[in-house]
Every structure is written in structure tokens, then in C-alpha cells.
Amino acid sequence: MSVLSWVRVALILPLVVLNTLVHALPLLVVGVFKALLPLRAVRRACNPVLTGLAESWIAVNSAMLGAFTGTRVTVEQDAGLQRDGHYLVLANHQSWVDILILQKVFNRRIPLLRFFLKRQLFWVPVLGLAWWALDFPFMGRYTHRQVARNPELGQRDMEAIRRACAKFRDMPVSVMNFVEGTRFTDAKHASQASPYLHLLKPKSGGVAFVLDAMGQGLHALLDVTIAYPGGRPTMIDLIANRVPEVRVQVRQRVIPAEMVNGRYQEDRAFRARFQQWMNGIWDEKDADLARILEGGAAPSSPAGPA
8 A cells, every 4th residue: 555545544544533432422421321220211212312423423434435535335226215114234244344335325314223243342442332322232153163062152142132122122223234244255255165156155043033033023124235346445445545436236125924033043944944035135146246246237126115
């Protein structure tokens, strides 16, 4: 990276940090107040304030992205979005830049995106506590081997999802899930022997647990495909103005009734049907991603309920 690029990074990063502190500190104050008075009325009063602060933080970040970089974000959308909706949002995952792009595309158009985070991220300075205040669920993200040795670990993550979803029933929400479970790399793709050209294998369990916990509370699935024609970027690449274009496709899908309230772990037949459904979505996403990278238009998809 050139000296000029490093100068850009050195100038922009302090502004990002300042924006985070300006929004995170009052957010933490409200979050602590809500935690100390765990009454439903207090929660309902505090949640819009917390969401407003988070959306303001995202809006300033997005404005800086537009002002300080030449990155062009193009969106192809087949969805009727609602700010007071209840969405399950699924996306492929290639870079930490994905999160900024998702926030830019959806901020103040649907409810605040809430991610399932690794438990270790709670200790990230300032942001960890901000995520806690916003009711982002923290999970262990245990491997199959760890769960096989100690099934109780898998149960802990299920309970974390259920607790989070219980809170989400009282507010408009967008539950965000990177179904691959990790960022795409060529090494991970090869080690999985993934059948997809541009994607890792989908991990269906987390999606199934959300649909089980929230029942009919989610009215639509937003299927998001993110493509980087210039190659998978880092956050430094973005700040240094080395990401010329990002292409995003948003499909709204109906959540099949037969995929709701099933027992993913206990019912083998349901698990097989659920995995088949997710694999079908991933087949389409892989084809869409190839087409988007080549610059072609993706075919339209029937929209689900608005």
C-alpha cells in the first residue's frame, strides 16, 4: 500500500473512533439504566433511544464512507422493506467490510440489524459493551467436535438464541445471520470441499433455532448477496480507497410454514428437510454471485409478504 494510502488511513481512523465514542458513551448510559431496572415498561422506553443512537452512528459512518472514498455501492432489490418489520436476514460473508455494507444498505429502512456474535467479542473495547446494551446475542460458536464431546455446549448456544429472540418479540427487529459461520477464504473453501463455486457450505442450525424461537413472529426472509468485483477487501482497503465497487442483491423470500417451529436437533427428518431448503437457497445464491461478479443482472424473484 502506498504512503498516500497510509496517510488516508491515519486521517480517517481517528474520525471513526471519535464517531464511535460520541455515540457509544450515551448508549452505554441508557443500556446500564435499562439493565438496572429490568421492567418491561423501562425496556420499551429505552429500546427506541438505543436504536436511534445506533442508527445515528451507522449514518455518520456511511456518510464518511461516501465522503472519503470513491467506493460505489450498487443495490439490486426485490423486496418491500418496512422499518417496523420483523426480518430474518441471511448473507454470504467474505470480509468485515460486509457489515458496513449491510448497515449502509439497510440503515433506517428496516429495523436495526442484530448480529449473533462470538462471546469473545464482548471484550472489544467500547463496542463490546455497546453490542451488549443493544441486546446483541453472544454465543460460544462451538465446533462439531466440541459439541460431540460435550453436548451441553450446543445447548448453551440454543438457550442464548432463545433468550435473545424472547427480547426481540417486543420490538421491530432484523435478526442477521452469516450462514456460512465464518468469512470465505480459498483455504476454507478447499478444506470443506464445498460444492459451491463462491460460497462455503451453509450452517443451517442457527437459522433453524431462530425460526423455532420466534415462530410466526418473523414475516419475511431477506436473502442478501454481496459481491466485490475487485476482490475480497479488508477494512484497511476500504478506508484507503482501494475498493472501487460493491454490488448487493436483496431478495425477499417467504419463510415456508413447514420450516417454522421444528425440532432441528431431535427430528432427523425435519433436519434433512431444513438443510435441503437452505442448500436450495445457497444454490441460487452461488449462481447469483457468479452472475453479479460478471456484471449481469440477476433474475427477479417473487417477493414475499410486505
